[in-house]
Amino acid sequence: MKNTHTPARDRRALTLALLSLLQFLIAIDVTVVNVAVPTIGAHFHAGTSALSWVVTGYTVVGGGLLLLGGRLTDLLGRRRMFLLGAGLFALASLAAGLAPNLEALIAARFAQGAGEALASPAAMSLIALLYPAPEERARALGIWGAISASGLVxxxxxxxxxxxxxxxxxxFGINVPVAAVVLLATPALVGPDGPWRADRAGRAGRRLDLPGAALLTAGPLLLVFGVLRHSVPAALxxxxxxxxxxxxERRAKNPLVPLGFFAHRTRxxxxxxxxxxSAxxxxxxxLATLYLQDVLGLTPLQAGxxxxxxxxxxxxAMAVVGRVVQALGTAYASVAGLLLTAAGLALLARLPDRGSLWADVLPGMVAVAAGMGIGLIALQNAALSDVTEADAGTASGVQRSVDQLGGSLGLSVLVGGSFTGAxxxxxxxxxxxxxxxxxxxxxxxxxxALREKRPVE
Structure with missing residues (x-):
């Protein structure tokens, strides 16, 4: 049998593993704080609304800057931006682990989000260049996405x-040595971007929509702050x-998101x-984590x-979603995932003051997880419908941004609008x-949308 393992193939596999390793860390940091939230709150004597910043700060900044990170990657170099993002993520993780107070921890989470916004688009672009054939690229991105999803778990x-x-x-501290491995191995596995030139940087600066990036980050941050602090002026x-x-964006020569992109109704x-x-x-x-520990009295290990x-x-759900989409179509698979999620949330909306894990919490959580696995992936497919070489990057960036911003803004609205005190x-x-x-x-x-001429398929 012919040996298909060549040095070039092995090097590509190692590079994909390296890029996926950082994405694994980034995905972990989306969910790793959830079980720790009650302990962090007790340590810093912080309430529920203040603690939600530890979760939302990371995703608001990351989601707000993702589109800018993608543009910087194209203009200034993929390896360069990947290393910069990984380095920033590592330093921010160290700062979070050493934070003397809640404010410092939240600031470090902001910086972690910024590191993600630089590293993730660069990693996706590097994978696309490593695997130019459509079939190979789809397989590689599937591996990258599966590793990212496993990081959430x-x-x-x-x-x-x-x-x-x-x-x-x-x-947070565990991120530092792993990110250090990524930083040390990247120059050996990923080729250089080419020499840095001041004129190139100047052209890049003129082509960047910096006002748009600043507004897309500051707007959600201020809105979250206003909702959590019950400050109407800040929210407005x-x-x-x-x-x-x-x-x-309507007037910019090089907008982060051309408004014409949203003329496609399906996307x-x-x-x-x-x-x-995502909300x-x-x-x-x-909230399920708070209920498990603060109401049911589970330890952090038991809650995990x-x-x-x-x-x-x-x-x-993620294992079968491909077959679900094939059988029902993207639109009906999306609806099935959404309805499963809604059923789970409705069960959790009936949580008793003193409930039990097996009877009151797990049925709703299991239904939400199934809906998440089917609904999110089906909606991602719909959000990339009819994309071309010219707008595939924009479509991917918009989808990831709305996922993260939707989750953080939704959490702040639901927590800030529902909690009046302790x-x-x-x-x-x-x-x-x-x-x-x-x-x-x-x-x-x-x-x-299914009833229109262009269904969500």
Missing amino acids: VGVLLSGAIVQLLHWRWI AGCVLLGAFVAV TVANAATVLL GLSTTFF LAYLPFCASLLV AQVADFRVAFGWATGGVLVAAAGVLL
Whole structure:
């Protein structure tokens, strides 16, 4: 039999593993803080609304800067931006682990999000160049995506073990040596971008939509701050900045997102539905963890282990989603995932003041996980519908941004709008109820889109 393992193939495989390793870390940090949130709150004597910044700060900044990160990658070099993002992520992780107070921890989470926004688009671009053939590229991106999704699962499980056996600070500190390996190995495996030239940097600066990037980041941050602090002026100011972002994009010569991109109804509906679905998922992670530890009295390790059925349901759903999409079509698969999620959220909206893990929490969590595995992937496919070489990067960037921003903004609205003081189970029920309504609205929107001439397929 002919040996297909050549040095070039082995080098590509090693490079893909390296790029996936950093993405694995980035994905872990989306969920690793959830089980640690009650412990962090006790350490810093922080309330529920303040603690939500530890979760949302990372995703708001990351989501707001992702499109800028993609543009910087194209203009200034893929390896260069990957190394810069990985280095920033490592330094921010170290700062988070050493944070003397909650404010410093939140600032470090902001910086982690910025590191993700630089590294992730660069990694995807490097994979695309490593695997130019469409079939190979799809397989490589599938591996990269599967490793990223497994990071979300590992983050939940790892968090409980670290908090219980070591200290919550190690959920961030563990990133540093792994990121160091990535930084040291990248120059050996990834070819250079070419010589740095001042004129190239100058042209890049003129082609960057820096005002748009600033508005897309500052607007959601201010909106989250206003909602969590119940400050109407701050929330209105955030909305004004988001409106200004639309105005800037309309006039910019090189906008982050050409507004004509949203003329495609299928992609617009898919992205809007993703916002509402991500809001429900973020609410589940955050509030279910608080309920497990603060109400049921589970230890961090027990709370992490309690997520095992959730993780199993998610992995099974991701394993079968391809067949679901093939059997039902992208649109109906999206609706099925949304309805499953809504059913799970509705169950969680009935959490009793003193419930049990098996009867009251796990059924809802398992249904949410199944809906997440089917709904998110089906909506991602719809969000990339009819893309070309010219707008594939934009479509991917928009989808990832709305996923992250939707989750962080949705969590802040549901937590800030439902909690009037110290968190009570009644507040949890209200938040889960609103999340249920949002996901049902998303399902109805996708169904209505089916009736038009261009279905979400």
